[in-house]
Amino acid sequence: MSYTLTTPLYYVNDRAHLGSTYTTLACDAIARYRRLRGEQVVFITGCDEHGQKIQRTAEAAGVSPQSHCDAVSEGYRDLWQRWQVSNDRFIRTTAPRHRTLVEQFFARVEASGDVVEGRQQGWYCVACEEFKDDPHEAQDPECPIHRKPLEWRDEVNLFFRLSRYQGQIEELIRRPGFIAPASRRREVENFVAQGLRDFSISRIDLPWGIPVPGHPGHTFYVWFDALLGYLSALLQESSTTGGDDADHANGDLQTVDLNQVLARGWPAQLHVIGKDILRFHAVYWPAMLLSAGLPLPERVFGHGFLTREGQKMGKSLGNVLDPEVLLERCGRDAVRWYLLRDIPFGEDGDFQQQRFTDLVNNDLANTIGNLLNRTSSMARKWFAEAVPPLATAPDLEHPLAQAAAAAAQQVGDALDALEFRSAAEAVLQLATTANGFLNDTAPWKAMKTPGQEETVATDLYAVLEASRLVAVLLAPLLPELSSRMLLQLGQQPFASDQEQAPAGAWLAAQQWGGLQPGLPLPVPEPVMQRLELDGPL
Ligand code: MSP
Numbered sequence: 001m002s003y004t005l006t007t008p009l010y011y012v013n014d015r016a017h018l019g020s021t022y023t024t025l026a027c028d029a030i031a032r033y034r035r036l037r038g039e040q041v042v043f044i045t046g047c048d049e050h051g052q053k054i055q056r057t058a059e060a061a062g063v064s065p066q067s068h069c070d071a072v073s074e075g076y077r078d079l080w081q082r083w084q085v086s087n088d089r090f091i092r093t094t095a096p097r098h099r100t101l102v103e104q105f106f107a108r109v110e111a112s113g114d115v116v117e118g119r120q121q122g123w124y125c126v127a128c129e130e131f132k133d134d135p136h137e138a139q140d141p142e143c144p145i146h147r148k149p150l151e152w153r154d155e156v157n158l159f160f161r162l163s164r165y166q167g168q169i170e171e172l173i174r175r176p177g178f179i180a181p182a183s184r185r186r187e188v189e190n191f192v193a194q195g196l197r198d199f200s201i202s203r204i205d206l207p208w209g210i211p212v213p214g215h216p217g218h219t220f221y222v223w224f225d226a227l228l229g230y231l232s233a234l235l236q237e238s239s240t241t242g243g244d245d246a247d248h249a250n251g252d253l254q255t256v257d258l259n260q261v262l263a264r265g266w267p268a269q270l271h272v273i274g275k276d277i278l279r280f281h282a283v284y285w286p287a288m289l290l291s292a293g294l295p296l297p298e299r300v301f302g303h304g305f306l307t308r309e310g311q312k313m314g315k316s317l318g319n320v321l322d323p324e325v326l327l328e329r330c331g332r333d334a335v336r337w338y339l340l341r342d343i344p345f346g347e348d349g350d351f352q353q354q355r356f357t358d359l360v361n362n363d364l365a366n367t368i369g370n371l372l373n374r375t376s377s378m379a380r381k382w383f384a385e386a387v388p389p390l391a392t393a394p395d396l397e398h399p400l401a402q403a404a405a406a407a408a409q410q411v412g413d414a415l416d417a418l419e420f421r422s423a424a425e426a427v428l429q430l431a432t433t434a435n436g437f438l439n440d441t442a443p444w445k446a447m448k449t450p451g452q453e454e455t456v457a458t459d460l461y462a463v464l465e466a467s468r469l470v471a472v473l474l475a476p477l478l479p480e481l482s483s484r485m486l487l488q489l490g491q492q493p494f495a496s497d498q499e500q501a502p503a504g505a506w507l508a509a510q511q512w513g514g515l516q517p518g519l520p521l522p523v524p525e526p527v528m529q530r531l532e533l534d535g536p537l
Helices: 018-036 052-061 065-082 096-111 162-174 182-193 222-227 229-235 243-249 258-262 275-292 323-330 332-342 353-382 399-416 420-441 453-474 479-488 505-509
Strands: 002-011 040-048 089-092 115-125 130-132 151-160 202-204 218-220 270-274 300-303 306-308 349-351
Touching: 002 018, 002 229, 018 040, 018 270, 018 300, 018 306, 018 323, 018 332, 018 399, 040 065, 040 229, 052 065, 065 089, 065 323, 089 229, 096 115, 096 222, 096 229, 096 258, 096 275, 151 202, 151 275, 162 182, 162 275, 182 275, 218 222, 222 229, 222 275, 229 258, 270 275, 275 300, 323 332, 332 349, 332 353, 332 420, 332 479, 353 420, 353 453, 353 479, 399 420, 399 453, 420 453, 453 479
Parallel strands: 002 040, 002 270, 040 089, 270 300, 306 349
Antiparallel strands: 115 130, 115 151, 202 218
């Protein structure tokens, strides 16, 4: 069985920001973890390219919507590659294959009797692409999220009969683990308890959308179309770079068999999204799938929002953190570490530059990096540039062996539960314990005492082995630092990116005693540069 997980499909009205980078890097850690466990993973990301918001953005830029979408989605694809994101699919909702799938899906929903005509009146936020329930201000209401004026809409269009699914949705959201973290469940429960109302799934006079078959003048509401991207992604060729580019180039790739998604990774095990789009994923989307007779995703995880130095990020404030700048000035390991280690996944978080540099320098450069560096220098100096010899088999009762076993257990448990922070803390704790052991045993002193060589060899072996375990356990979180550390220890790094690890290799590498005594150690180089930032990011 494969493990399918998704990021949201990002709107192409603008370039990627820290929020989309956060979700994508978190999903990447999960995808890597699952592959390291030997599972077959389908990690989906992509772009949501239709709707009024995109149409207006393109108009304002004086370009056609298609060329606007081409440029921005290419930017996303390229950005994720440079962040070394290991997505298996990159879906664009303007791909011809996607359009065909949407038509087929709609045909099923229509055949279920779930499409009716109705009149839609209400206040609409174009930035959210969503009708707002009850604006607080009667006059000139604005969107509470975007602080932009809402627009009054009154039109006849097609509705999806969501109200028919009240009972099934109530049952679904009660299912333990369907909405995670559990704290987000209440909000959805309250919404559902008010009684589900049918929602409109088409727009009239909106050319930038997929035409609704059999209903001239209607295009699909962008959310109806976008959620289906999770399915059409599965019908793509498996490639990060080919995928729907090939589709775009080849307009006749339109044979789609919706049932095939079942053999290609549907239902998804996990949708990771920001908390603002929970309702779409936990209510609308399951109802649409029920209507089309398809199985439901197992879990919808709504993470929190990131602020910067306590303030909401926004263009008008000029405080948006640009992932390009982060990548260039800080590097992938540093940013991944900060986002995964400092922000409890599921809660809101605040990006603070000082804290960011402190954590990276203390945790990665000092605690983890220096541990390996100084231990391997000592081993090379005193033991013929190699892993020190052992008189007996590696001692599984050694305090560091036990610390390593506890860390490995915690990393597995934490990543199963999507608790990145706890996983990161477990790795760090192991490095801290190993540093403490090194300081207590002070091999640099013991080496001066005659007859202590064997003890020093045993101690250094244990610390090197603990460093290896740190590197092994870091693999899903910081793949690059993990690889550099393993190479420094004369070990093979783990399969990278989309590759599936040989089943069991990662777990086997977590066993104490993997380092071979006598193995030559390369000349140590710092595995993690300190972060010295000149001025604000
Ligand atoms: N296109 C829709 C998703 C369709 S999924 C079928 C969309 N796109 S988005 O680009 O506007 O947002 C993508 C994600 O970024 C959302 O999950 C949103 O919650 C997240 N974030 C936007 N700003 C954010 C922060 N400041 N912090 C963390 N995540 C944030 O919605």
